[in-house]
Amino acid sequence: MKLYSYFRSSASYRVRIALNLKGLPYEYVPVHLVRDGGEHLAPAYRALNQDALLPTLIVGDDVVQQSLAIIEYLDETHPAPPLLPSTPVERAYVRSVALQVACEIHPVDNLRVLKYLKRTLGVDDAAKDAWYRHWIETGFSTLEAHLVAAGRTGTFCFGDTPTVADLCLIPQVFNAHRFNIDTTRYPTIHRINENALQHDAFARAAPGAQPDAE
Amino acid sequence: MKLYSYFRSSASYRVRIALNLKGLPYEYVPVHLVRDGGEHLAPAYRALNQDALLPTLIVGDDVVQQSLAIIEYLDETHPAPPLLPSTPVERAYVRSVALQVACEIHPVDNLRVLKYLKRTLGVDDAAKDAWYRHWIETGFSTLEAHLVAAGRTGTFCFGDTPTVADLCLIPQVFNAHRFNIDTTRYPTIHRINENALQHDAFARAAPGAQPDAE
Structure with missing residues (x-):
């Protein structure tokens, strides 16, 4: 591969x-x-x-x-x-958490969107950074509520083994930290991230561990 | 349900x-x-x-x-x-088309994003409409290339029966038409949309056919 x-x-x-x-x-x-x-x-x-x-x-x-x-x-x-649970309703829940990150937070902060804000709309760097943080903060706030309401978290978003939900969440937390967002305001998300960073598969996938890291 | x-x-x-x-x-x-x-x-x-x-x-x-x-x-x-094909690689292809709409086009044009542009960044209506059209046009242009390169279209995005790819594409074409985008510039997308609108399941799902339509 x-x-x-x-x-x-x-x-x-x-x-x-x-x-x-x-x-x-x-x-x-x-x-x-x-x-x-x-x-x-x-x-x-x-x-x-x-x-x-x-x-x-x-x-x-x-x-x-x-x-x-x-x-x-x-x-x-x-x-x-497996990266998904075994029952349809549990799979739907895990996919919905993944999609909350992949559809609601990440695309709006994508590099090409930030370029359009700056180059076409003439938005300055401070307003661009505020935009970036706004969508993470809005998304994490509702995602935290979703995780708490569902009551299905353990070490990870769904119980004690990683699923596609964690695969989406952890990279988004990395982005949040790059922009100095205090994720302790989202205690469930923060806790799951701390747990994931201890896991070898997550640690080896981190940006700083890649051959092209700068 | x-x-x-x-x-x-x-x-x-x-x-x-x-x-x-x-x-x-x-x-x-x-x-x-x-x-x-x-x-x-x-x-x-x-x-x-x-x-x-x-x-x-x-x-x-x-x-x-x-x-x-x-x-x-x-x-x-x-x-x-079934709304997905039977082999993993075909399923991945169909999901990738669905996600090109659901992750790359739709979220950036979501109502709350448009509100932020207008209320927080003070973008005027003309620039907001140009933003809306830009992300559909950019997305449709690459999606058209993806569909053509894959060579898997028939009546629908994948062969002659509807899949999750069509379920994402057709509502996005509806949005494009609302904003007066000429979709004949994307002939494969345009053709699939024309076919889908003839299909009863798509016609009954259209916005104008809903009880809350205005």
């Missing part, structure tokens, strides 16, 4: 955790999002991924895109350990 | 198509996103859905949130007709 990744890309980070949890070795192919105007925008990468987004996973002749689709694919092709 | 929905909510529209395709009757509970400052923000709805987002599906005692999690849940609990 070959993973096109950028050390600080949240979506790549999610898939790296999945690969580590499954014990799957892979070749790491760095794609720099800033250098040379963005290596992801170059024709070579766009031939693989028309959306010019990271990550892309190559398995034999198969090209798999979109982090959540990649994670479901890995879970179907390498079922142990 | 009970679906909390708003006629013009894309995420609700996706789930309505799924319910129709599966032939599942449901009670429609309208939640108005504008009236009274937004009925979705009222405590009664937030007790069900802490994120204050539509839709929410109620099945017995189960509360299921996030449209893509709801659709996977319906596909697991009511497998016929």
Whole structure:
């Protein structure tokens, strides 16, 4: 397997955790999002991924895109350990937590959105950073309420083993800390993150542990 | 089953198509996103859905949130007709198309994002509408390339039967048309939309066919 990744890309980070949890070795192919105007925008990468987004996973002749689709694919092709619970309603709950991060928080703070704010709308850096924090804080506030209301957390978002919910949450907490958000205001999220960082599969997937880390 | 929905909510529209395709009757509970400052923000709805987002599906005692999690849940609990192909790599492809809409286009144009642009950043209506169109046009342009490169379309995004990819795409095309985007520039997307609108399950799920349509 070959993973096109950028050390600080949240979506790549999610898939790296999945690969580590499954014990799957892979070749790491760095794609720099800033250098040379963005290596992801170059024709070579766009031939693989028309959306010019990271990550892309190559398995034999198969090209798999979109982090959540990649994670479901890995879970179907390498079922142990499972990244989703066993009953439909529990699976729906875990997926809903993952999607709260992947659909409601992360896309609005994506690099291309921040560029549009700055270049097209002329938003200054302070307002851009406030935007970034706003969507994480709004999202974490409701996600914390969701986790508490559901009462299903243990060491992780769902019980004591990692699921796709944690694969999405932990990279988002990393982003929050980069922007100096105090996550102790979200005690459940904060606790799950502290637990995950002790886990080898999460630690080895962290941005600072990647070959292209700066 | 009970679906909390708003006629013009894309995420609700996706789930309505799924319910129709599966032939599942449901009670429609309208939640108005504008009236009274937004009925979705009222405590009664937030007790069900802490994120204050539509839709929410109620099945017995189960509360299921996030449209893509709801659709996977319906596909697991009511497998016929399937909304995903049978092989992992084909499933990944279909999910990646769905996620290109659900993660890359739709969230950036969400109502709360548009409100932030206007109220907090002081963006005028013309620039706000240009933002809305920009993310659909950017997304449709890369999605069209993805669909063409994959070469898997038929009547629908994947062959001749609807999948979760179409459930996400068709509501997004509806939004594009609301903002006067000429979708003939994306011939594959345009063709699939034309086909879908002929399909009874899609037609009955359309915003104009809902009890709360204005």
